Amino acid sequence: MWRRIANWHRRWEDGYLALFARPARAQAAPGQASARYRNAALALDTLSSVERQQLHAFSLAYRGARGYALLGRLAVAFSLVGALLRLAFPATGWIAAIAAANAAGFALAFGICGAWFNYRKLVLRKWHFLARMARNALLATLLLWAIFLCFSDLSPPEILGRLPRMLAMMAGIGLMIAVPMLAVGVLRNRQHEALTAQLERDAERERLARALSESQLRLLRAQIEPHFLFNTLGAVQQLAQQGAPRAAELTADLIAFLRASLGDMRADQSSLDAEFKLVGSYLKVMQVRLGEGRLRFTLALPPALAPLRMPGMILLTLAENAIKHGIEPALRGGEIALSASVQDGVLHLRVADSGVGMGATPGSGMGLENVRHRLRLAYGDDAVLTLEDADPGVVAAIAIAHPEAVQ
């Protein structure tokens, strides 16, 4: 029997705790108890999330035995106060004094509790609150007076004469409860406002930091290495001086590369098709510069994947890395293979080089960090970049689980 009651109590507590934690979910929950919860949830809806979280934390801390122990301790304390009152005013009865002290004490405790967790409404509508308190005091007085009328053996005029005194007493008790409640409410509200302001400042700072890092990223993407530009222009100059028709071809590739990479400053998003073309023009430029003996490359993009959206410049960064850390330091040069494929809904992008491999030329890792950051911004945890030693060279691979869900 006891166990059943305890179990029921525990479920009841759990229900409310869940409700405090997530009122929206309880509102949606089906089941027999849900009507009661739904009403409570509607009431909770008027609380701010900070208030609700505090209520949840409090309820969690004082659930079960601890809560009842607290109530018991309060009852003992209030009874002591009642006993002291009885000693101070011997005219009252023991039971009446202790009962009155407990009633007033618990009214004060629950009132402050309410004010503690629902301070915003209390402070926002304090006149409404005071009026309600006054009305309740009046009603309580009348009720008390009516009880008195029925059970007292005093004459009606005498009882009528006691009315002002009783009214004054009730007003005193009412004030005793209302003033601390209001004080607590105002105090808590001030705390809440400070906290809100702090949170707003934090959010603002975070937003600024993010905007800053995004603009830095944009700058990084737009950055074309001066080495690349100078050396390519040198190659164009040499070809032009030799009167070689390849000068025009190299210039065309450089223009295509510059247009795509500068154009990308304006748009965050690009398509696989555009990205492969960008990498293609970059590799063609590098092939003219390094010579066909030192750089060979293949690009494999299935037509079905060409229109797929993705953040721009990521593949180019990987291709640049392959050139810089793989092909250029290799005595015999090597090959770069760029490919895209879809397997089980996952998009795989691969940049494989047959150069000197990892560790031979340590870079700053800035480029890769940038790529990881941009993938995270665009796909969250759905995109993974891995770098693996191949024999020979390195394979940089990006796997994107929901490539269509790019942000």
Added chain:
Amino acid sequence: MTTVLVAEDEPLMRERLLDMLAAAWPEARVVLVAENGNDAWDGFLEHEPEVAFLDIRMPGLSGLEVAGRIGKLAHVVFVTAYDQYAVDAFDAGAVDYLLKPVQAERFEKAVARIRARLDLRPADLGALLGHLKAALPGMRPERTRWLKASVGRQIRVIDVDEVLFFQSDTKYTRVVLPGFEALVRTPLKDLLSGLDPQRFWQIHRGTVVNATAIAAAERIDAERLQVSVRGCEETLTVSRTFAHLFRD
């Protein structure tokens, strides 16, 4: 006639340097055109040119490392892509440098400067190279730790530090260890860039010896020495270029 070495890894840049050299200095004789640092150094030992134009970023040995090995044996002009740190270091040192893409006017000036200095002793690059190596990150060379060599039908993995000496054998390199020797399918000039020059001394174009294995060096004639190696019967010849290693 002044002999010149040109080392540059990009073919068009290489042609450009050669064209400009032919125009600005017709009397210079280009004895070697190298496409990487390893060939540049090997070719330097073979031809001993008086002037070397060295690209800094090249596969194999970097231009800085080649210059470090050349030491005071030739006049060096560096060719480099724009790099503020490098430029500052060059400006502080006495060595000339050309920024890529090299323009004819600037090249002529460099040639004029070199010709004026030809009769002087080449500048010592030691301090400058120290600065440059610190200033150019990512240019620290990767050291070889293990060598794979075929001995008969077996593949042996050799700890580089245990090697007594390396000797060039056309396309292969003979690797001699205490008690056995093996052939590695890499030419010595390409092995060289992976070896710590403090430990492995090149004493001849075709010979690199582990300094810890050297027992003694003795004079053969006015120019040449020979070195005896611990744990090995052979003696190794030290060429004139490297005789300074054994001068006290």
